[in-house]
Amino acid sequence: MKTDAFALRHIGPRETDLQQMLKTIGVDSIERLVYETLPDDIRLKAPLVLNPAMTEYEYANHIAELGSKNKVFQSYIGLGYHQAIVPAVIQRNIFENPGWYTAYTPYQAEIAQGRLEAILNFQTMVIELTGMEIANASLLDEGTAAAEAMALLFDVRSRDQKKNNVNKFFVSEELFPQTLSVLETRSAPIGVELVVGNHETFDFSAEFFGAILQYPGKFGQVYDYTAFIAKANESEIKVAVAADILSLATLTPPGEMGAAVVVGTTQRFGIPLGYGGPHAAYFATKEEFKRSMPGRIIGVTIDTDGNRALRMALQTREQHIKRDKATSNICTAQVLLSVMAGMYAVFHGPKGLKYIANKVHSLAATLSNELEKIGYDQINTAFFDTISVKADAKKVKAIAEQNQVNFYYIDEHTIAISLNETTSIADINTILSIFASANGKQASTIEILSEVHHFPEELARTSTFLQHDVFNKHHSETDLMRYIKKLERKDLSLNHSMISLGSCTMKLNAAAEMLPLSNANWNNIHPFAPLDQAQGYQEMLSKLEEQLNVITGFAGTTLQPNSGAQGEYAGLMVIRAYHQSRGDHHRNVALIPSSAHGTNPASAAMAGMKVVVTKTLENGNIDVDDLREKAIEHAADLSCLMITYPSTHGVFESAICEITQIIHDNGGQVYMDGANMNAQVGLTNPATIGADVCHLNLHKTFAIPHGGGGPGVGPICVAEHLVPFLPTNPVIPTGGENAITAISAAPWGSALVCLISYGYISMLGADGLKESTEYAILNANYIKEKLNGHYETLYSGEMGRAAHEMILECRPFKQKGIEVTDIAKRLMDYGFHAPTVSFPVAGTLMIEPTESENLEELDRFCDAMIAIRKEIEASTLEDKNNVLKNSPHTLAMLTADVWNFPYTREQAAFPLEYIAENKFWPTVRRADDAYGDRNLVCSCAPIEAYMEN
Numbered sequence: 001m002k003t004d005a006f007a008l009r010h011i012g013p014r015e016t017d018l019q020q021m022l023k024t025i026g027v028d029s030i031e032r033l034v035y036e037t038l039p040d041d042i043r044l045k046a047p048l049v050l051n052p053a054m055t056e057y058e059y060a061n062h063i064a065e066l067g068s069k070n071k072v073f074q075s076y077i078g079l080g081y082h083q084a085i086v087p088a089v090i091q092r093n094i095f096e097n098p099g100w101y102t103a104y105t106p107y108q109a110e111i112a113q114g115r116l117e118a119i120l121n122f123q124t125m126v127i128e129l130t131g132m133e134i135a136n137a138s139l140l141d142e143g144t145a146a147a148e149a150m151a152l153l154f155d156v157r158s159r160d161q162k163k164n165n166v167n168k169f170f171v172s173e174e175l176f177p178q179t180l181s182v183l184e185t186r187s188a189p190i191g192v193e194l195v196v197g198n199h200e201t202f203d204f205s206a207e208f209f210g211a212i213l214q215y216p217g218k219f220g221q222v223y224d225y226t227a228f229i230a231k232a233n234e235s236e237i238k239v240a241v242a243a244d245i246l247s248l249a250t251l252t253p254p255g256e257m258g259a260a261v262v263v264g265t266t267q268r269f270g271i272p273l274g275y276g277g278p279h280a281a282y283f284a285t286k287e288e289f290k291r292s293m294p295g296r297i298i299g300v301t302i303d304t305d306g307n308r309a310l311r312m313a314l315q316t317r318e319q320h321i322k323r324d325k326a327t328s329n330i331c332t333a334q335v336l337l338s339v340m341a342g343m344y345a346v347f348h349g350p351k352g353l354k355y356i357a358n359k360v361h362s363l364a365a366t367l368s369n370e371l372e373k374i375g376y377d378q379i380n381t382a383f384f385d386t387i388s389v390k391a392d393a394k395k396v397k398a399i400a401e402q403n404q405v406n407f408y409y410i411d412e413h414t415i416a417i418s419l420n421e422t423t424s425i426a427d428i429n430t431i432l433s434i435f436a437s438a439n440g441k442q443a444s445t446i447e448i449l450s451e452v453h454h455f456p457e458e459l460a461r462t463s464t465f466l467q468h469d470v471f472n473k474h475h476s477e478t479d480l481m482r483y484i485k486k487l488e489r490k491d492l493s494l495n496h497s498m499i500s501l502g503s504c505t506m507k508l509n510a511a512a513e514m515l516p517l518s519n520a521n522w523n524n525i526h527p528f529a530p531l532d533q534a535q536g537y538q539e540m541l542s543k544l545e546e547q548l549n550v551i552t553g554f555a556g557t558t559l560q561p562n563s564g565a566q567g568e569y570a571g572l573m574v575i576r577a578y579h580q581s582r583g584d585h586h587r588n589v590a591l592i593p594s595s596a597h598g599t600n601p602a603s604a605a606m607a608g609m610k611v612v613v614t615k616t617l618e619n620g621n622i623d624v625d626d627l628r629e630k631a632i633e634h635a636a637d638l639s640c641l642m643i644t645y646p647s648t649h650g651v652f653e654s655a656i657c658e659i660t661q662i663i664h665d666n667g668g669q670v671y672m673d674g675a676n677m678n679a680q681v682g683l684t685n686p687a688t689i690g691a692d693v694c695h696l697n698l699h700k701t702f703a704i705p706h707g708g709g710g711p712g713v714g715p716i717c718v719a720e721h722l723v724p725f726l727p728t729n730p731v732i733p734t735g736g737e738n739a740i741t742a743i744s745a746a747p748w749g750s751a752l753v754c755l756i757s758y759g760y761i762s763m764l765g766a767d768g769l770k771e772s773t774e775y776a777i778l779n780a781n782y783i784k785e786k787l788n789g790h791y792e793t794l795y796s797g798e799m800g801r802a803a804h805e806m807i808l809e810c811r812p813f814k815q816k817g818i819e820v821t822d823i824a825k826r827l828m829d830y831g832f833h834a835p836t837v838s839f840p841v842a843g844t845l846m847i848e849p850t851e852s853e854n855l856e857e858l859d860r861f862c863d864a865m866i867a868i869r870k871e872i873e874a875s876t877l878e879d880k881n882n883v884l885k886n887s888p889h890t891l892a893m894l895t896a897d898v899w900n901f902p903y904t905r906e907q908a909a910f911p912l913e914y915i916a917e918n919k920f921w922p923t924v925r926r927a928d929d930a931y932g933d934r935n936l937v938c939s940c941a942p943i944e945a946y947m948e949n
């Protein structure tokens with residue numbers, strides 16, 4: 001046996017555990033288990049054709065060598081992406097720390113108070129810098145945030161505007177090109193008409209419901225939008241502003257000008273460029289629009305004892321509830337990056353941010369002055385960090401590249417230069433010497449920066465920001481390190497125990513996969529750098545696309561979508577383009593089973609499709625007769641079926657090939673939601689079951705950490721006939737010959753974290769991938785059998801097996817007064833994060849252990865579940881004061897002088913023996929959702945100010 005094989009590190013159960021596990025399940029081999037789980041007709045006949053698995057050491061060398069093919073130039077390209085300094089204390093204690101990056105979206109608030117506070121800091125930072133009233137916990141990128149702003153403004157049109165179908169949206173020609181492209185994609189299917197033009201000549205006609213402006217403009221010109229926004233507001237046109245977050249430390253924020261929405265990226269707040277992402281976009285708006293706001297909002301509430309507690313607010317807005325009435329499909333966002341950006345503001349404080357903004361402005365001002373001195377014309381009359389210079393672009397480009405410098409070449413005679421936090425006086429001198437040598441002049445060497453402001457006095461920010469304590473006290477590294485640790489300790493992550501969230505695949509995020517992200521050869525490349533400077537990336541990304549093609553059985557892949565839900569939307573837009581290319585403009589019906597994830601109908605609605613829900617049988621399977629009936633009924637307009645496989649019920653339905661055939665027979669395409677791909681890899685694939693397109697959640701199946709709610713990568717893989725329609729990018733073209741416009745802002749989405757999945761696949765190889773799938777099925781079926789007799793598993797395959805996850809029935813416990821939430825909270829006392837609660841079936845738990853958990857951990861979890869089952873048995877309907885209802889138990893409760901509960905302290909907090917040795921303490925009692933929604937507070941103001949009276 002090769003003891004250095006990565007598979008041995010990735011897969012939890014040891015060889016010696018296998019027999020015992022198989023015995024519990026009642027099969028004599030893994031092959032037999034897989035046979036009993038997966039329909040025979042969809043089994044792959046041959047192993048995946050992939051390169052041999054690398055060891056961790058081999059991969060480290062390989063990726064270092066590949067990274068050396070990336071050329072790290074000084075990039076002054078701008079367009080929303082800037083070189084940034086990641087404070088070392090944040091890099092080491094958050095970005096590289098599994099305590100932060102392996103956490104899940106904070107649905108279980110009581111064991112997530114740390115990241116909830118960090119995100120609240122982020123929201124506070126966004127609210128105050130933009131001058132708005134509320135902000136969310138991040139969006140995917142600036143382009144999609146702008147599209148969400150458009151969708152929100154469309155949604156909140158006045159009654160008259162809706163009646164008269166007022167559908168025009170004005171887009172300033174100063175908007176970044178990639179943002180415009182994302183808006184184009186997003187507007188058409190929902191019936192919004194974009195009108196691109198000059199905001200200075202806009203006529204404010206009643207045909208418009210909204211407008212979007214860029215602040216500062218795409219090549220750096222700073223406009224005063226006060227009059228525009230005032231006039232628009234008078235004309236019932238609501239204005240969104242895409243704003244540079246750093247500029248807002250020194251420029252008047254759009255909120256103070258009357259903007260309805262402010263969006264942008266927080267990348268330059270200490271997030272690496274990463275060749276396009278991941279970065280946290282921000283979205284801020286007014287209170288009155290809170291119910292239409294996309295994404296997640298963290299809010300302040302109280303716990304059972306009335307103490308301050310944080311939790312996700314207003315969840316009824318989300319697509320899980322709204323389904324096809326949703327205006328946004330955001331699920332996974334960019335939480336880890338928002339935590340980092342918020343912590344950057346904590347690290348620098350208001351003075352530090354102002355200092356950086358002023359410095360960047362002074363660099364630009366100095367450069368502008370000096371370039372004018374040597375005969376260049378700088379055409380931005382007001383600017384923050386970006387200047388536009390008239391020059392011979394070709395000549396300058398040649399010299400700049402020799403000096404390892406990138407500018408943005410607007411046209412043959414105009415060059416934009418965006419300066420950033422990393423720029424030094426030496427860099428300014430290099431830029432000057434480049435321009436001097438291009439026109440044969442001699443530039444003087446500068447030593448100090450100009451102090452003159454190059455924007456109108458009226459636009460200088462006068463309001464204060466970030467006055468709250470948290471932004472003003474953690475400025476020594478000792479203090480910040482401890483603050484970060486204090487928050488981390490409140491959160492349960494994979495470095496404490498299994499997080500068996502069904503559908504979310506919380507597997508190992510191996511250190512060997514993560515390490516390369518910290519290397520400048522990978523993280524310091526601008527997304528619009530010339531391709532010849534990103535050869536390492538190009539090679540890695542195309543190899544990853546190839547690997548994913550092999551795994552899915554498809555012909556082409558785009559890595560652009562930044563989440564699974566964005567993948568769904570991308571896939572549906574590709575299907576739409578395909579139908580249109582054949583003259584089938586009317587095909588707009590999407591069949592979606594009732595058990596589908598909420599993002600499915602929400603994405604379909606975003607793609608302009610009409611959702612027709614198909615029935616589920618008693619046994620959890622798709623009702624094939626109902627499906628056939630509806631496919632035939634809608635045959636003329638059928639666009640597609642969206643289907644999850646194995647199903648969200650954790651079963652490989654054997655009718656799958658029949659189902660996909662019915663759709664094809666009626667002119668539709670089959671979209672497979674690939675969230676459950678962890679049960680397929682190496683055993684079957686979407687192409688084999690008859691799908692035409694699928695998304696993959698690289699942050700589930702392919703080992704990208706969940707980050708507390710993002711980043712995600714949701715590539716779509718498509719069959720040959722759909723390849724021509726894969727999305728492009730307006731700056732660096734990508735995609736097929738008939739490409740749809742951009743889905744995300746960056747050409748390859750969140751390229752940096754694609755490294756993780758590339759490492760995962762490269763180190764496992766064909767055998768390791770298949771084995772991972774087999775062990776995922778093994779672990780799930782082991783839990784299923786261990787819990788048999790204690791909990792009923794709702795659905796199983798024809799031979800009684802689960803796929804990689806299973807749903808436990810918890811509804812009958814209501815007779816004992818116990819809700820599924822009580823079980824979820826009680827698990828915290830046992831040191832575990834709850835499985836998925838109430839998806840896809842309300843009142844149930846869905847468990848997915850993944851292949852990475854070992855036998856001891858599975859046993860501890862089963863012991864906890866069985867112990868809880870006994871506690872349920874002892875409960876009665878009238879009993880509101882028991883160990884389940886009062887859970888989770890905090891250290892404060894246990895150590896209080898009075899103990900008035902009808903059970904012992906030991907029963908409360910140490911009910912099983914294994915707990916004591918590694919006790920995890922929830923830091924608050926149950927968070928009160930309703931209270932927080934009635935009193936929405938989503939910034940760090942002290943709660944006393946908002947107490948219900």
Ligand SMILES: *Cc1c(COP(=O)(O)O)cnc(C)c1O
Nearest residue numbers: 331332503563564565597675712
């Ligand atoms: C996770 C999930 C999604 C959405 O993926 P995100 O990356 O969170 O946008 C869609 N469908 C299913 C079944 C999922 O489990």
